[in-house]
Amino acid sequence: MLRRLLFTALVFGAACLQTSAQEKKTEVKKEEKKQTAPALAPTKANVPYGTHERQVLDFYQAKSEKPTPVVFYIHGGGWQGGDKKGFAAKPFLDAGISVVAINYRYVKQAVELKVEPPVKAPLEDAARALQFVRSKASEWNLDKKRIGATGGSAGGCSSLWLAFHEDMAQPDSADPIARESTRLYCAAVNGAQTSLDPKELKEWMPNYGYGAHAFGMPSLAVVMENREKIMKWINEYSPYALVSKNDPPIGLYFNKQDTPPVVGTNQKDPTHSAVLGVKLAEKLKAEGVEVVLVHQDMPNTKLPTSAAFLIEYLKK
Known part of the structure; x- marks a missing residue:
């Protein structure tokens, strides 16, 4: 009888644990589903701007009779992962701003292609994608100026690199896309790496x-x-090294x-500190460049988020 009771208790306990695990799994799935709810469908998806499979972009067109400003989104992921999918385009579309979200070659693929330094691939892909978008200004009803x-982490670093780099347009090129400007009107980034110089970063x-x-x-x-x-690589690809008075x-x-x-001092998350x-x-301030810095000890009620910043400046 005792054995029977023990057996019944064990079976019941196992069933409860299994049910609890299943419930937890279901909750996780629900949460994952909530977090990965279908995003707004792009007007044009996976438009190639190069020949590599990662050199594609999504375009979300804002409804407007006149050419619209553009938010150019570069996803994060350490230049090692991530994807253009899932960017919150709706707030910008509602404000009359079109959106472009790009993919780009990862550093691993750059190594395979013998690109030196590897970071050159994702950064120059971003520049090429920007030129491609400008070449579509008439067709897509865009204000190319x-x-x-925008972007987070490495995507933010890429955004800053574009913002500070001198124009990479090649006016005499036989390629019409290469003749387009790579300069930005503004940039707003989240948790971005601002330097690639190890000496600066350690100081x-x-x-x-990282x-x-x-x-x-x-x-x-x-x-x-x-x-x-x-140092020639650091001076070419580190955003901090490229700052000038001409920046947006x-x-x-x-x-x-x-x-x-x-x-x-040591920081809890130095990579995104x-x-x-x-x-x-x-x-930037020393160079006379307009800058808004926001963190816990320095809030900004008018422009609390990067999205608010972009809408404010692109609609000016």
């Missing part, structure tokens, strides 16, 4: 350790050892920062 870039945050893959190296320590040899208005958003961004924004904002 008013294009603002800003001693526990910083970004070696951009140069095809195994660690930031190795990048530091070879810094002098790759910039929004730097670090809304996930939950500790004071004190320069020279507001210290990166503090240092870039200092340099």
